[in-house]
Amino acid sequence: MNYQKRSQHRQVKTQKRQRHVYQIGIFLILGLLGITFFTTDVIPTPQEFHLRQAWKSSSQTYKGQYSIAIFSEKNGQTYTYTNRPFKHDWVTASTVKVAVLVALLHQEGGALSGYEATLARQMIENSDNDATTTLLKTYLGGYDALNQVYEALGMKYTHTPTSSWGLTTTTPKDQLILLKQIFQDSDYLSTSAQTYSKALMANVEADQNWGISAGSDHYYLKNGWLPDDKGHWYVNSIGYIPSDPGANNGYLIAVYTQNNASLATGENQIENLAKVVPEILQ
Known part of the structure; x- marks a missing residue:
């Protein structure tokens, strides 16, 4: 027996x-x-279902790869969607400059010198590469300072190589962790540092305010774009869409794309994904 x-x-x-x-x-x-995945619960809520259908519909003719993550302030839920499951190495390009800003403000306690502030403004508002390199090498002690930030914040899929900060790899969900340090309660950044970061991300130059801003009147963002060695483009956009007055429907958002035929192709894909979100999360 x-x-x-x-x-x-x-x-x-x-x-x-x-x-x-x-x-x-x-x-x-x-x-x-190439089947797309909506990486939340097995049985989606109505809101999740509508997001999935909208993102799927907006990407029917898109030939590249993309991944999107959203954190809703209204319900505290994170939604992710991708047509490249199991990929954890999306190239950041200039979106990594938000991490540089966070590293600098954390190190300096939110109080930047005049020249540091000038470099930070150029880095975020104008996406100035030289300013970024100067901040990393002269004020932060090198590129590995970014890896220390990722470790401290629990961004386990994000890494900056010693060769190039622009080739940092990440996931959209990891970027939400970073964005929360600016737009949510944080023990890593002071309130003044958060306010300073928001001011820069709300004032990017006009030709760089595409991306996650689509469909929204107010936004904070940082975009990134970089050609690869095959003539295609990495195109990305991360940031925050604030709530409508009294609605508590703001959200953090990060979108990463690759293998775009052109910069414009990537911009259009990101905007197609982003512009359907406000109505669904209202």
Whole structure:
């Protein structure tokens, strides 16, 4: 009798393992086929379902890869969607400059010198690469200062190489962690540092305010764009869309794309994804 029970128990465990392996195989096959994934609960809420359908519909003719993450202030939920599942190495390009700003403000306690403030403004508002490099090498001690920020904040999929800050890799969900330090309660940045960061991200130059701003009248953002070695483009946009008065429907958002035929292609894809969000999250 005991032998039979043990045998039956082993059979059940074997069947469970086989089902698990089968499920993993299905996910991998779907991923290779480019099937999009909405990475929240198995059974989506109505709001999740509408976001998924809207993002899927807006991407039908898009040939590149993309990943989007949103944190809703209204319900505290995070929503993510991608057509490249299991990918954890999206190239940041200039969106990493927000991390540089956070690192600098944390180090200086929110009080920047006159020249530091000038460099920070140029870095965020004008996306000045030289200003970014100067801040990292002269004031932060090198590129590894960014990795220390990621470790402190729990951004486990984000890494800056010693060769180039623009080739930092990340995930949209990791970027939400960073954005929360500016737009949510934070032990990492002071209130004055948060206010300063918001002022810069609300004042990017006019030709750089595309992206997650689509469909919204007010926004804080930083974009990034970089050609790859095959003639395609990495195009990204991260930031915050504030709430309508009295509505508590603001949200953090990060969108990363790659293999775009042109900069404009990436910009259009990000805006197609972003502009459907405000109505659904209202």
